Amino acid sequence: MTVVAPSVPGSGLSTLPLPAVVVVLLVEVGAVAAVVATAPFLAWPRPTDVVLAAVVAGLSVVHTELATGIERIRRRSSETSYFDLSSVWTFAAALLLPPVLATAVVLVVYAHLWQRVWRPARVPLYRHVYTTATVMLAALAAHLVVQWAGGLPSGATDVTGVLGVAGAVVAYVVVNTVLVAGAISLSGVGSSPSELFGRWDDNALEVSTLCMGALAAVALGAAPGLIALALPPILVLHRAVLVRQLEEVAYTDGKTGLLTAAAWQAQAARAVRRAQRTGPGAAVMILDLDHFKAVNDRHGHLAGDDVLAAVAAELQAGVRANDVVGRFGGEEFVVLMPDLPGAGRDELHLVAERLRLRIAALQVPVDTADGLLTISGLSVSIGGARVPADASTLDQVLKAADTALYAAKRGGRNRVRIAGPAEIPSPRRGEATEVPTAS
Known part of the structure; x- marks a missing residue:
């Protein structure tokens, strides 16, 4: 009832x-x-x-x-x-x-x-x-x-x-x-x-x-x-x-309502295997809020939690219904995009840019010791990687996305970097597993 x-x-x-x-x-x-x-x-x-x-x-x-x-x-x-x-x-x-x-x-x-x-x-x-x-x-x-x-x-x-x-x-x-x-x-x-x-x-x-x-x-x-x-x-x-x-x-993160890291990885691993088995493309993104520590230091951790919840809602609203969004820890988020059409990196870059702009436009009302304030001017750095059709694991794709994320950070933050095919560790190149090279 x-x-x-x-x-x-x-x-x-x-x-x-x-x-x-x-x-x-x-x-x-x-x-x-x-x-x-x-x-x-x-x-x-x-x-x-x-x-x-x-x-x-x-x-x-x-x-x-x-x-x-x-x-x-x-x-x-x-x-x-x-x-x-x-x-x-x-x-x-x-x-x-x-x-x-x-x-x-x-x-x-x-x-x-x-x-x-x-x-x-x-x-x-x-x-x-x-x-x-x-x-x-x-x-x-x-x-x-x-x-x-x-x-x-x-x-x-x-x-x-x-x-x-x-x-x-x-x-x-x-x-x-x-x-x-x-x-x-x-x-x-x-x-x-x-x-x-x-x-x-x-x-x-x-x-x-x-x-x-x-x-x-x-x-x-x-x-x-x-x-x-x-x-x-x-x-x-x-x-x-x-x-x-x-x-x-x-399975649910208490502050954002998103999947926890473990729950997200379980779903993402299944989606990666399915994408490699059936053909439709897939991709992952790692998103990191820039200078989030300054929000906590200036307005308090409760205000920081409000910002995390607002960013999580914006990410959910900015992706497709079948995309899977999770909180990776701290101010990091992850997005899995199964059944991504196309073979290049352009589609993934467009989606990442859309999410970056949505977060940049956020205005989050928070209740602080100084009264009701609005936090704006947020930015996010995003690293992404497509899932190759060569039996690469989710961990290997995440590693490539994480490397792209830190390239975005080093490049000045508030930007998107997408890993190229050569940047994703591949079992065919002898990394992670002992799979013999096909002749």
Whole structure:
């Protein structure tokens, strides 16, 4: 289930732009109104439904308690979209119970999550309330779809019931995702599709969790004792998701959001081998900010971090979607350009010059001890090298690019140098490996 990312501790609803505040309040009021509108007045819920609601709520509490440590880590390391696994219970409640009891289960689930996961992770309360409201509306939409289809499947031949459950999954995902994406967009937290809607694997995780919720609902309706079998796989899934998320954090540079040097080299090595095997050209660039130490000395290291982040964003914006940008260390960056057309150095030089000019035009606002300042006049020296089709390794191509970079530095900085073919160490010339020369 997608939720809005945490903001600065202590921030409140008043910090949001007015359109976002209006949407948040409308959704919350709408959630309450929708539940009230579907409530059967003067009719008490059936005792069996009350028992089922208590069982589902209790299982959600057990689930959260068993996974609390994992979820706190995931919540802290998440940036914009965050997918928890509590929808296995809220979706099951939506399929099994009348809207009032399903809403009660949602409130229990999210009140407990607030106490055990969200508040310790310093997530603002208004975001949690908004998330609860979106889940209430998503659960109501799922319930209405299943009721329209005639309820849960009654047997193996009940195709309509199965289609109803599938439609309920779609309704739950669409309502929740659209409401959360709208809030993120209006609040200015994120703008890219992955920030607004989550990535494909995140959404696949959500659909998988809802499918488990559907199976839990069927089990509760037919053989309640089987519901205990849902807990082990959902807990294993928690750990698998955590491992993947921590791997992604380890691969990402915390200051710039780019790949770390190790992660970049792993991707670049595969791209170099592919380029040499299939034919399309490839190239690498090493970029070094000129006189970056002066920025740190004059404005402080936090201002320097802002400059690094701005340069990283400019590099990402100045290359193609399939180019790979990484932070090599300090004020050095690297760019891999796979599938580079042409056989000469002109294309690589043009791209490097474009990046050099983009960085020269940067104006970076920074908050310093002297107040808000704008850092401009940045420059970068760039060394590049194309990948030859002679089995040269990534390290050999990087060595040539690094040599070209230092030639740019010695030549006066703020310039581009591209290594020629003869400057790239080649296995055919006996360097790096013992490959015999072909006759």
